[in-house]
Amino acid sequence: MTRPTFAWNLPRNQARRIERRMEWLWILGLLLAALILFLTNLGGLPLRDWDEGTVAQVAKEIWRAPPESQRWLFPTLWESPYLNKPPLIHGLIALAYSLGGVNEWTARFPGAILTAISVPLLYGIGREIFPYRRPAIFSALIYLTLLPVVRHGRLAMLDGSVLCFAMLMIWCASASRRDLRWSLGAGIGFGLICLTKGMIGLLLGTVALAFLAWDTPLPRGGTTIKNLSGLALSISLYSGFGAKWTSMALLPGITSCLYSGHFPGCFSPSTGSDLPGKIATGAGQSSSSFGAGFISLPSL
Numbered sequence: 131m132t133r134p135t136f137a138w139n140l141p142r143n144q145a146r147r148i149e150r151r152m153e154w155l156w157i158l159g160l161l162l163a164a165l166i167l168f169l170t171n172l173g174g175l176p177l178r179d180w181d182e183g184t185v186a187q188v189a190k191e192i193w194r195a196p197p198e199s200q201r202w203l204f205p206t207l208w209e210s211p212y213l214n215k216p217p218l219i220h221g222l223i224a225l226a227y228s229l230g231g232v233n234e235w236t237a238r239f240p241g242a243i244l245t246a247i248s249v250p251l252l253y254g255i256g257r258e259i260f261p262y263r264r265p266a267i268f269s270a271l272i273y274l275t276l277l278p279v280v281r282h283g284r285l286a287m288l289d290g291s292v293l294c295f296a297m298l299m300i301w302c303a304s305a306s307r308r309d310l311r312w313s314l315g316a317g318i319g320f321g322l323i324c325l326t327k328g329m330i331g332l333l334l335g336t337v338a339l340a341f342l343a344w345d346t347p348l349p350r351g352g353t354t355i356k357n358l359s360g361l362a363l364s365i366s367l368y369s370g371f372g373a374k375w376t377s378m379a380l381l382p383g384i385t386s387c388l389y390s391g392h393f394p395g396c397f398s399p400s401t402g403s404d405l406p407g408k409i410a411t412g413a414g415q416s417s418s419s420f421g422a423g424f425i426s427l428p429s430l
Contacts, residue, residue, distance in 0.1 A: 152263075153257075156253065156263070157250045157253060157254075160249050160250045160253055160270050160274070161246065161249065161250045163249075163274065164246035164247075165243075167246075167274065167280065168242040168243075168245055168246045168280070168283055168284055169239075169243075172235050172242055173233055173234035173235030174234075175234070177234055177237060178285065181286075182237070182238075182285055182286040182287060184207065184214075185219070185220060185223065185286050185287060185288070186237040186286050187207060187208070188205045188206070188207050188212050188220045189220045189221070189223035189237065190224070190227065190232060191205065191206050191207070192217070192220055192224040193224040193227040193228060193232070202217060202221050202224070203217065205217045205220055215326070215327060215328060216324070216325045216326060216327070216328055218291075218322070218325040218326050219240060219241065219288050219291050219326055222240040223236070223237055223239075225240075226239050234286075237286040238284060238286045240291070241283065241284075241285065241286060241287060241289075241290045241291055242290070244290055244291045244293075244294040244295075245279065245282075245283030245284075245290030245291070245293060245294060246283070248273075248283075248294040249270055249273060249274050250270070251294065251297035251298055252269060252270050252297055253266050253269070253270040254266075254301045254305075255269075255297065255300055255301045256269045256270065258301065258304035258305055259304065279293070288326055288327050291326050292326055292327050292330065295320075295322040295326060296323060296334050297319075298315065298316075298318070298319035299315075299318075299319030299320050299323065299335070300319075300338065301315075302314075302318075302319060303316040303338045303341060306342065307342070307345060313342075316338060320335045320338065323335070
């Protein structure tokens with residue numbers, strides 16, 4: 131034979147190039163499969179009530195409002211302050227409206243794209259954990275075909291986006307064990323979670339910090355604070371917008387409710403937070419006139 135058969139007979143640089151090429155092929159293949167699964171017939175059904183309808187309506191009001199109104203920072207639902215969730219995903223949906231019009235497909239597009247991106251991110255987490263590629267591949271394929279992931283990732287909701295940002299944070303936190311510069315990406319993921327679903331970011335961020343404090347080997351003479359400085363810096367940078375939204379939008383609204391003695395009104399359908407009502411009526415399990423009305427009257 132005129133050429134080597136086994137990888138260990140190859141020059142080291144050539145073996146690295148082949149390994150890097152295989153990594154990119156798997157990443158692109160998983161991303162392509164996820165995009166096909168999450169984007170196929172995305173706008174074939176009307177929006178579900180409560181969750182999808184609320185998110186889509188808030189995004190439409192952001193899209194209709196002039197930029198100087200700062201509706202992207204202080205969103206409204208039926209012209210009333212919307213204090214249920216931070217406005218990151220609603221703003222992305224409003225951007226999709228400006229590019230592709232107001233319809234079911236554009237309302238679900240940002241969440242579907244972010245959920246699809248979470249598939250190769252999970253593959254990256256597997257490559258950080260397992261010494262071989264096969265467990266990472268099967269983990270990503272199982273995640274790709276999980277019914278809850280596919281179902282909620284194709285809806286105009288926040289769950290798929292939170293999954294994507296959590297995967298980004300965990301992947302970067304795992305990689306920061308060997309290179310502290312990755313902690314900046316972990317902080318970015320943490321900030322994006324906080325800008326998507328608020329307080330849940332604190333829970334996931336605490337898990338990431340605990341994992342780093344427990345598993346990261348400290349250099350000789352180093353300290354935990356020093357090793358986590360990149361994560362702390364990125365948290366302060368990318369959580370500033372969330373802190374501004376919380377202090378200027380959420381806290382005044384809650385304070386007003388408490389002062390006026392109408393605290394139950396903070397959980398009315400006008401803010402999209404009537405969880406007891408949704409549980410009692412079984413809302414959100416099927417399409418309703420709320421979502422259909424939103425789409426049928428895009429020009430209003």
